[in-house]
Amino acid sequence: MLIKFSQRVLLLIVILLTGCQNQPTVSSYPPENFASLTEQDIIEISRQFCADQDSTAFLLAKDSNYQKRLNHLADTLGYQLHGQTLNYRVYLDSNINAWSTASGCIRVTTGMLKAFTDSEIQAVIAHEFGHIELQHKLRSFQHAQRVEMGKDINSIAIYVEEEFAHKLEIEADNYALAYLQKHNLDASGMLTMFDKMPQDNNQVLSTHPTSAERLNNIKNKLKLNQ
């Protein structure tokens, strides 16, 4: 099943396979190319990626109201995870989006901060924590069936099993719920955030679990906890 990965993962692949700044040509790569990758490799490349993204994005000033709000939420969530120091910044971007890297970059757009409540932002970030703590990037590379590269970074796709992609998203949700509960934070955002997530009609993204599936999973978890 084809999964379009985030730009972050796509760039990792470009660096790993080309080792230079050149644009890749259209090619397909077998999974053996990724078999020897370690978590440390992913962290190092993630660090480079984050610095690169920050240099091209519009980073809000540290004393901006959006950044202050994110800092406040970061205080509730913590700054250490999986041996990494977390670094939270806001991008001026009207799209609803948040992403993280294995090296501890947490980036949230102004679009998301505008549309989401505090508990929803906490839920989104805790979900990102799940991806970091459970080494989802490394595991995705290890499970790649093949990788295809087009003319630019945005046209690179990694092929993994649909079931595997579902599993990682649900794992990250379960991690997020447990994390919020462990830190005595309001977990209600786990139930309401899905309605606000942008729905992508892109066919390649349909292999991800739907918001309804993810919501049902969290509802079931909450029932079990009662």
Ligand SMILES: [Zn+2]
């Ligand atoms: Zn996710």
